[in-house]
Amino acid sequence: MANQDYSRNEFFIGGEWVKPSSSRRFELINASTEESLGSVPEAAQADVDRAVAAARHAFDHSGWATSSVAERTAVMGRFAQALEKRAGDISRLVSMQNGMPASLSALFEGSLPVGLLGYYSELVSSLQVDEKRPSQMGKETIVSRRPIGVVAAIVPWNYPVILAMTKIAPALAAGCTIVIKPSPGTVLDSYLIAEAAIEAKVPAGVINWVAADREVGAYLVSHPGVDKVAFTGSTAAGRSIAKVCGELLRPVTLELGGKSAALILDDADLDLVLANLPMVSLINNGQTCFSCTRILAPASRYGQIVDAIASTVAGLTIGDAVDPATHIGPMASAAHRERVEGFIAKGKAEARLVAGGGRPQAQKRGWFVQPTVFSEVSNDSLIAREEIFGPVLAVIPYKDEAEAIRIANDSIYGLGGTVWSADTERALRVANKVQTGTIGINGYALAVGSPFGGVKASGLGRELGPETLSSYQQLRSTYVSG
Incomplete structure (x- = not known):
C-alpha cells in the first residue's frame, strides 16, 4: 500500500x-x-x-x-x-x-x-x-x-x-x-x-x-x-x-559534484544521441553527479540538434517513481525542487527556454519538475556553471572542434562527459583532450571493474x-x- x-x-x-x-x-x-x-x-x-x-x-x-x-x-x-x-x-x-x-x-x-x-x-x-x-x-x-x-x-x-x-x-x-x-x-x-x-x-x-x-x-x-x-x-x-x-x-x-559536457561532433549520429539522452543527461531525473547537462552542439547543426533534444525531452513520461513506465520521476524533496526551480527561473533570464520550465500539470501531488531545455546558452551563464542536480539541460553552440574542447574544459568540475561521432578514432582523440576523470564514447556506461572519480573540484x-x-x-x- x-x-x-x-x-x-x-x-x-x-x-x-x-x-x-x-x-x-x-x-x-x-x-x-x-x-x-x-x-x-x-x-x-x-x-x-x-x-x-x-x-x-x-x-x-x-x-x-x-x-x-x-x-x-x-x-x-x-x-x-x-x-x-x-x-x-x-x-x-x-x-x-x-x-x-x-x-x-x-x-x-x-x-x-x-x-x-x-x-x-x-x-x-x-x-x-x-x-x-x-x-x-x-x-x-x-x-x-x-x-x-x-x-x-x-x-x-x-x-x-x-x-x-x-x-x-x-x-x-x-x-x-x-x-x-x-x-x-x-x-x-x-x-x-x-x-x-x-x-x-x-x-x-x-x-x-x-x-x-x-x-x-x-x-x-x-x-x-x-x-x-x-x-x-x-x-x-x-x-x-x-x-x-x-x-x-x-x-x-x-x-x-560535476557539470559534465556532451560533445556532439558535426558527424554524430543524432538518432544515437537522442536514444541515449535519458541515461546520459537525465538519469535519475537529473539527480546524478556525472550527468552530461551541458550539451555542446556544432553551430552548423545547432538548430537541428536543439529541436531534436527539445522534442525528445518533451516526449518523456513523467510519473510516479514506482511506475515501470516512468522516465522522469519527482525531485527527492520539496526543498530540492525549490532549488532546481530557482535555477530554471535564472535560466529564463539568460537563455531561451525551448522545453519544460515548470511543473507538469498532470501531477497534482509530488515534487515534480518538467525536464527542461535551454538553448542559446553561454558557457559563462549560471545554468552552465552550477551543478543544478535536476532535469535541466543547457545546449551550448561551438564553432569548431577546438572551441568545443575549450568549452568542455572551462568548468571547475571534471567528473564525467561524452563525445559523439561517427568516427570512433576521432571521438577518442577529442576525449583525450577533455579534463575529466571519466568519459564515454557514443554513450556512457559505468564499469564495475574500472575506476570512477573526478579531477579538479x-x-x-x-x-x-x-x-x-x-x-x-x-x-x-x-x-x-x-
Whole structure:
C-alpha cells in the first residue's frame, strides 16, 4: 500500500538493533505522492560513539581484520545472496523516498550492489596479500597489504544503496570495519541491508548503520576512532571534510559534484544521441553527479540538434517513481525542487527556454519538475556553471572542434562527459583532450571493474575497480636481511 507505515525505532550497531540515545526522528515522505512513509531515529553523538566503538572492537579484537581471504569472501557471498532476496523491496523503497524511476532503481539499487560484492570477492581472492621483492641491501623485502581499519562512510540520497556498497564491498574485502551514515532523506533501505547482514552472519560490528544530520556526520568524520573516510556528496561538503582529514592526516576518498559536457561532433549520429539522452543527461531525473547537462552542439547543426533534444525531452513520461513506465520521476524533496526551480527561473533570464520550465500539470501531488531545455546558452551563464542536480539541460553552440574542447574544459568540475561521432578514432582523440576523470564514447556506461572519480573540484581518489581496494589497505615493507 502506498500509505504503509515503514517506521523504524532502532539503529544497527554491533550486529544488533540498538535503541537511540535521543527522541529525535527523521520524517520520511514519498516523493511522488507527498504521503508519509513513517519516521526513523536520528543519531546523536552518543550513537556515533557507540557505532565507532563497535567497529573499533570488531577490527581490533574479533579476528575479522586477520581473517583469511576465504573467510571474508564466504561472508560476502552470503551477504550478496541475502541482498539479492531483498532487491525488489530495496529498490522500491529507494524509488518512493527519492523519486528514482523504478526501472533505474531495479538496476542500480537492486542488482548492482549484489554484483559489487561478487566483484570484490573475486578480486581479493586473486591478489597476493604478501609479495616478496628483491632487495639491493638485504636478502629481500616482504610487501604486505593490511586493512586500513575503521571506515566512516557518508552516503548521499540520490543512489543510497549502490553508493553505500561502493564503500562496503571493498572495505569487507580488505578486512576493514565500517560505520555508515546515510542521508536523512533515504534511510529505510538501510534497514533492509542491515537485515541482510544479520541473515548472512556478518560478524558483529563489521557493518554499523546510523542515520544523522550534517552536524553529527561531521562528528563522525573527525572521530578519533576512525581510520579512513569515504564520502560521496557535494563539493562544498567535500571541501569541509578534506580540511578535517588533512588536519588529522586521515586518508579520505571524495566523490563530488560535476557539470559534465556532451560533445556532439558535426558527424554524430543524432538518432544515437537522442536514444541515449535519458541515461546520459537525465538519469535519475537529473539527480546524478556525472550527468552530461551541458550539451555542446556544432553551430552548423545547432538548430537541428536543439529541436531534436527539445522534442525528445518533451516526449518523456513523467510519473510516479514506482511506475515501470516512468522516465522522469519527482525531485527527492520539496526543498530540492525549490532549488532546481530557482535555477530554471535564472535560466529564463539568460537563455531561451525551448522545453519544460515548470511543473507538469498532470501531477497534482509530488515534487515534480518538467525536464527542461535551454538553448542559446553561454558557457559563462549560471545554468552552465552550477551543478543544478535536476532535469535541466543547457545546449551550448561551438564553432569548431577546438572551441568545443575549450568549452568542455572551462568548468571547475571534471567528473564525467561524452563525445559523439561517427568516427570512433576521432571521438577518442577529442576525449583525450577533455579534463575529466571519466568519459564515454557514443554513450556512457559505468564499469564495475574500472575506476570512477573526478579531477579538479569533482573529487579525490576513485571508487570501483581494483584501485579502490588499495585505498582500503595499508602497505608495509618488511626488510629481511638474513
